[in-house]
Amino acid sequence: MSDLIGYLITGLGIGAGFALVASGLVAIYRVTRVVNFAQGGFAVLAALLTSTLLAAGLPHGVAELGGVALGALAGLIVGVVAIGRPGTSPGTSLIVTLGLGVLAYAVEVLIWGDQPRSFPGLTGVAEVAGARLPAHYLLILAVTAPVFALMAWFFARTDLGRALTACASNRYAAQVVGIDVRRMGLLAFTIGGALGGLAGVLTTPVQQVTFDSDVTLIVNGFAAAVLGGLTRPMIALAGGLLLGVTQTLVAGYGGGAYQMEVALVLMLTVMIVQAARTGPVPETAR
Amino acid sequence: MSGPVPPARGRGGTVNRWAIAVVAVLTLALPPLLPERHLATFVLLLLAATVTVGVSLLMGYAGQVSLGQASFYAIGAYAAALPAVHGVPSLLGLALAPVAAAVAAVLLGAPLLRLRGHHLAFATLAVQLILLSLLAQADWAGGAIGLQGIPRLTVLGVELRDLGYAYAAWLVLAAALLIARNIVDSRPGRALRAAATSETAAAASGVAIGRHRLAVFTLSAAMAGLAGGVYAFYLGYLSPGSFPVLLSIEFVVMAVVGGLGTIAGPVVGATVIILLVQVLNTLGTQPGMPDYAPSVLSYAVYAVLLIVCVLYLPRGLVPALRRTGRRPS
Amino acid sequence: MTGAVQIDNLTVRYAGATALDDVTLAVAENEMTALIGANGAGKSTLVKALCGLIRPDSGTITVHGRLAHVPEGREMFPDMTVDDNLRLGAWRRRRRDTAPIYDLLPDLAAIRSRRAGTLSGGQQQMVAIGRALMADPEVLVIDELSLGLAPMIVTSLVGHLRNLHATRNLSVLLIEQNARLALDLCRHAYVLESGRIVLHGPAATLARDPRVTAAYLGGHVTVTP
Numbered sequence: 001m002s003d004l005i006g007y008l009i010t011g012l013g014i015g016a017g018f019a020l021v022a023s024g025l026v027a028i029y030r031v032t033r034v035v036n037f038a039q040g041g042f043a044v045l046a047a048l049l050t051s052t053l054l055a056a057g058l059p060h061g062v063a064e065l066g067g068v069a070l071g072a073l074a075g076l077i078v079g080v081v082a083i084g085r086p087g088t089s090p091g092t093s094l095i096v097t098l099g100l101g102v103l104a105y106a107v108e109v110l111i112w113g114d115q116p117r118s119f120p121g122l123t124g125v126a127e128v129a130g131a132r133l134p135a136h137y138l139l140i141l142a143v144t145a146p147v148f149a150l151m152a153w154f155f156a157r158t159d160l161g162r163a164l165t166a167c168a169s170n171r172y173a174a175q176v177v178g179i180d181v182r183r184m185g186l187l188a189f190t191i192g193g194a195l196g197g198l199a200g201v202l203t204t205p206v207q208q209v210t211f212d213s214d215v216t217l218i219v220n221g222f223a224a225a226v227l228g229g230l231t232r233p234m235i236a237l238a239g240g241l242l243l244g245v246t247q248t249l250v251a252g253y254g255g256g257a258y259q260m261e262v263a264l265v266l267m268l269t270v271m272i273v274q275a276a277r278t279g280p281v282p283e284t285a286r
Numbered sequence: 287m288s289g290p291v292p293p294a295r296g297r298g299g300t301v302n303r304w305a306i307a308v309v310a311v312l313t314l315a316l317p318p319l320l321p322e323r324h325l326a327t328f329v330l331l332l333l334a335a336t337v338t339v340g341v342s343l344l345m346g347y348a349g350q351v352s353l354g355q356a357s358f359y360a361i362g363a364y365a366a367a368l369p370a371v372h373g374v375p376s377l378l379g380l381a382l383a384p385v386a387a388a389v390a391a392v393l394l395g396a397p398l399l400r401l402r403g404h405h406l407a408f409a410t411l412a413v414q415l416i417l418l419s420l421l422a423q424a425d426w427a428g429g430a431i432g433l434q435g436i437p438r439l440t441v442l443g444v445e446l447r448d449l450g451y452a453y454a455a456w457l458v459l460a461a462a463l464l465i466a467r468n469i470v471d472s473r474p475g476r477a478l479r480a481a482a483t484s485e486t487a488a489a490a491s492g493v494a495i496g497r498h499r500l501a502v503f504t505l506s507a508a509m510a511g512l513a514g515g516v517y518a519f520y521l522g523y524l525s526p527g528s529f530p531v532l533l534s535i536e537f538v539v540m541a542v543v544g545g546l547g548t549i550a551g552p553v554v555g556a557t558v559i560i561l562l563v564q565v566l567n568t569l570g571t572q573p574g575m576p577d578y579a580p581s582v583l584s585y586a587v588y589a590v591l592l593i594v595c596v597l598y599l600p601r602g603l604v605p606a607l608r609r610t611g612r613r614p615s
Numbered sequence: 616m617t618g619a620v621q622i623d624n625l626t627v628r629y630a631g632a633t634a635l636d637d638v639t640l641a642v643a644e645n646e647m648t649a650l651i652g653a654n655g656a657g658k659s660t661l662v663k664a665l666c667g668l669i670r671p672d673s674g675t676i677t678v679h680g681r682l683a684h685v686p687e688g689r690e691m692f693p694d695m696t697v698d699d700n701l702r703l704g705a706w707r708r709r710r711r712d713t714a715p716i717y718d719l720l721p722d723l724a725a726i727r728s729r730r731a732g733t734l735s736g737g738q739q740q741m742v743a744i745g746r747a748l749m750a751d752p753e754v755l756v757i758d759e760l761s762l763g764l765a766p767m768i769v770t771s772l773v774g775h776l777r778n779l780h781a782t783r784n785l786s787v788l789l790i791e792q793n794a795r796l797a798l799d800l801c802r803h804a805y806v807l808e809s810g811r812i813v814l815h816g817p818a819a820t821l822a823r824d825p826r827v828t829a830a831y832l833g834g835h836v837t838v839t840p
Contacts, residue, residue, distance in 0.1 A: 035404040085597060094404055095351070095542065095596045098535060103589035110582045159702065159711060166692050166703050173690035175668060177746065178707040215531055219415065222408050257423050264412040268398075271409060275400040 006131035013137035015244020020199035021221030024192035030168035040214025043200025075193015121205025223267035332455035338552035340506025346547030354410030362511025387511025432525025545602020619786035625674035649797035652807035680753025693732025704749030737768035794831035
C-alpha cells in the first residue's frame with residue numbers, strides 16, 4: 001500500500017513535467033496552429049543553464065528563474081524563425097521547429113558537452129501516508145499546481161490572455177478587432193518556452209538531462225496534449241499526470257523497460273481513434 | 287509544406303538522357319579510384335540516397351512527412367542480417383530485407399495513414415521509438431549491444447569486398463530511381479500528386495487515394511529496407527544505436543534540400559549533405575579541435591540547411607538550380 | 616468639407632484577376648453611405664482593403680479618425696461570453712468598460728454572460744455592432760448587415776443603427792446586398808459591378824434610376840447581375 005502511494009506521488013511529479021511541456025505545446029498550437037517540435041529543447045536548455053548557474057554559486061530560485069528565462073527567450077527565437085515570415089504555413093513551421101530542435105543540439109553540446117547533467121533540488125525524504133519518497137517530488141507538485149491555476153486565470157481573466165484566446169478562437173475576427181495575430185503568436189511561443197523551461201528545471205533534480213532528452217519530453221508532451229486535440233490545456237494537464245503515474249506504476253511493478261511504450265501506444269491509439277471518429281484529420285496547412 | 291509541388295518533368299528528353307548516362311558512367315568509374323576511407327562515404331551516400339528517394343516520393347507525391355523512415359532501414363538491416371547470422375545464404379537475406387520492410391509498412395500503414403500532417407509525423411516517430419526499444423530488449427537480435435559477426439554478402443560464390451559493395455549500392459539506388467520515375471509517370475502517381483494538392487478534389491474525382499498512398503508508403507519502406515540490407519552486410523555489425531531518430535530526420539533533410547517531387551532531388555540532397563558533413567567532419571577531427579566538434583558541426587549543418595531550404599528554397603536545390611540555369615536563355 | 620473616408624483609384628488584383636478596378640469612393644462625415652452590388656462584385660475586397668487586411672495594388676485610402684468593422688458573417692469569438700467579445704473590440708484602446716454599450720444596446724445586457732456561439736443570428740449581429748462600437752470609432756464599416764436575418768430582426772437592427780447615428784458623430788459605410796434597405800437607410804450610394812463603380816449619387820435619385828430598379832430592386836426588366 002505504501003509502495004502504491006509512493007509510486008502515485010512520484011508518478012504525479014514526473015507527469016507534472018510532461019503536463020508542463022504539453023501545456024506549452026497547447027499554448028503555441030492554439031494561437032498559431034503550429035506543433036512546436038522544439039518544445040522539449042526548451043526544457044533541456046533551461047535545465048543545463050540552471051546547472052551552470054548553480055555551479056557558479058547562484059542561490060536556488062535565482063538559478064531556476066534564469067533557466068526559465070532562457071526557455072522563454074528560446075521560445076521567442078523559435079517563434080520568430082518559425083512564424084516570423086508572413087505566409088509561412090503551419091506545416092512548414094513544423095519542419096522549421098524540427099530544424100531548430102536539431103540546432104539546439106549543436107548549441108547544447110558546444111556549451112555543455114554530451115554527458116548527462118543534473119543538479120540538486122529539494123533535498124531530504126518526505127513521508128506521505130507511510131510512503132517514503134524524495135521530497136523534491138512534492139516541490140514539483142507544489143509549483144505546478146499554482147502555475148496551471150495562474151495560466152487558467154491569465155487566459156480567461158486578463159485582456160492579454162483573452163486576446164491570445166481570441167486568436168485561437170477566431171483568427172479572422174481577432175484581426176478584425178485589431179489584434180496583431182503574429183505578435184500574439186510570438187507571445188505564445190515565449191509562454192510555451194517558459195513552460196517548457198519550467199518543466200526542465202523542476203524535473204532535472206530527479207531525472208538527469210542530456211542534450212537529446214528532448215525526444216522523450218516532446219513525445220510524452222505531445223501524447224498528453226493530443227488527448228485534448230492539442231487545444232485544451234486542462235486535458236493536457238490530466239493527460240500528463242496520467243502518463244506519469246502509469247509509467248511509474250509500470251516501472252514500479254516490473255515493466256521498467258517498457259515505460260516509454262506506454263506513452264507511445266497511448267498516443268497512437270488516441271490519434272487513430274480520433275481520426276476514425278472524425279474522418280481523416282484535416283491537413284494542418286492553411 | 288508550402289503549396290503544391292508541381293511535377294518536375296524532364297524537358298528536352300535527349301539532353302536529360304545524355305546527362306543521366308554521363309552521371310552513370312562517372313559514378314561507375316569512380317569507386318576503384320577512391321581510397322578506402324572515401325569509398326565508405328560513397329557506399330553510405332548511395333544507401334542514404336536510396337532511402338531518400340522513398341522519403342521524397344512520400345513527401346512530394348503523397349504529401350506526408352515521415353519521421354520514422356529509419357525504422358524501415360533498420361527492419362531491412364535486421365531482416366537481412368539475422369538469417370545470415372544463422373547460416374542462411376546472404377543473398378536470400380538481402381532479398382528478405384525489402385520484403386520484411388514492405389510487410390511492416392503494410393501492417394503499420396493501414397492504421398497510421400488515416401493520420402495526416404503533424405499527427406502522422408508523430409506517429410511515425412513513435413513507431414521508430416517503439417521499434418528501437420523493442421530491439422534493445424530482444425536478446426535474439428543482439429539486444430542493446432547489437433548483432434555482431436554478420437557474414438559478408440556472397441554473390442555467385444564470390445564474397446563481396448569494399449568495391450563490390452559500392453556497385454551493389456549503385457545497383458540498389460539505380461533500381462530505386464527507375465521505380466520512382468515509373469511511379470511518377472503512372473496514373474496512380476498523377477492521382478497522388480493531385481491528392482497532395484487537394485484531397486477533396488481528388489476524392490471527388492473518385493481516385494482510390496487511400497490505396498495509392500499505402501502503396502507509396504510500402505514502396506518507400508521497401509527501398510529503405512533494401513538499402514538497410516546492404517548496410518548490414520557492408521558494416522557487419524548492427525545495433526539499435528545505428529538507427530537513431532536523428533537518422534530519420536536526416537533523410538527528411540536530404541529530401542527537402544534536394545527538392546521534393548523531383549527524381550534527381552534525393553540524389554543531389556544526399557550528396558550535398560553527406561559531402562558537407564564529411565568535409566566538416568574532417569575539419570572537426572583536426573588536431574586541436576575539441577572532441578565534440580564533429581557532432582556540433584553536423585547538427586548545425588542539418589539544422590541550418592533544413593531551415594534555410596524550407597523557408598527560402600521550399601522546392602529544394604534541384605528546381606532552384608534549374609530556374610537559375612534557365613534564366614540566361 | 617473633407618470626407619470621413621476617401622478612396623481614390625483603388626485597384627486590387629488576386630493572382631492576375633482584377634477584383635477592384637480604379638475605384639473612387641467617398642464617405643461624407645456624419646453621413647451614412649451605401650455600397651450596393653451583387654455577389655462577387657468586389658464589395659468584400661473593398662472592405663478588406665479599407666480595413667487594412669489586404670494590400671491594394673494601387674490607389675490611396677484615407678480615413679479620418681478611428682475605423683471599426685462589423686464583418687460579414689458576424690465573426691464572433693464563439694467560445695467567449697458576449698461581454699468578453701465586447702471587451703476585445705476595444706483591444707486597441709485603453710478604456711475597455713462595456714457599460715456604455717449596454718446603455719446604447721440594452722438588448723445585449725440580458726445576454727452579457729452567454730457564450731456568443733450560442734446566440735441567434737440577430738443577437739450576434741448586435742454583438743458585432745457593439746464590439747465595433749467599443750473601439751469608439753468615427754467611421755463604422757458594416758459588411759452585410761441583413762444577410763441571413765429575418766426581416767423583423769433587420770427592422771430592429773436598422774432602428775438601432777438610426778438611433779446610434781443620431782446620437783453619436785458616426786460616419787457609416789454600409790455594404791449591402793439588399794439594395795432597398797441600403798437606399799432607404801443611407802443618403803448616398805455607390806453601385807459596384809465587376810470591380811468598378813458604375814453608378815453613384817444621392818440614394819433617393821438612385822432608387823428611381825431604371826438601371827438600379829431593374830437590377831437591384833426587383834423591377835420588371837430582369838438583368839443578369
